[in-house]
Amino acid sequence: MIQKRSAPELALLAAKVAFGNHLSSHAIVFRRAAKVTVNSRPGMCFNVDGELVGKGPAVFEVLSRALQFVVGVK
Numbered sequence: 001m002i003q004k005r006s007a008p009e010l011a012l013l014a015a016k017v018a019f020g021n022h023l024s025s026h027a028i029v030f031r032r033a034a035k036v037t038v039n040s041r042p043g044m045c046f047n048v049d050g051e052l053v054g055k056g057p058a059v060f061e062v063l064s065r066a067l068q069f070v071v072g073v074k
Contacts, residue, residue, distance in 0.1 A: 013025060036061075
């Protein structure tokens with residue numbers, strides 16, 4: 001999460017994110033979670049795979065072993 005900042009400060013943060021140095025910034029709040037619920041007022045549409053869905057709340061959850069990968073070798 002990024003706390004409210006001016007446009008120039010956001011530009012500097014974007015550069016930090018691009019170079020992977022953003023976690024040292026006091027403007028960024030970093031948390032790990034297995035499940036996050038997002039509420040907003042007024043309601044906010046969420047983009048899921050290119051489609052706008054619902055007006056929240058939205059629940060994002062890490063599902064153990066939900067993705068399967070196939071690795072091919074050339």
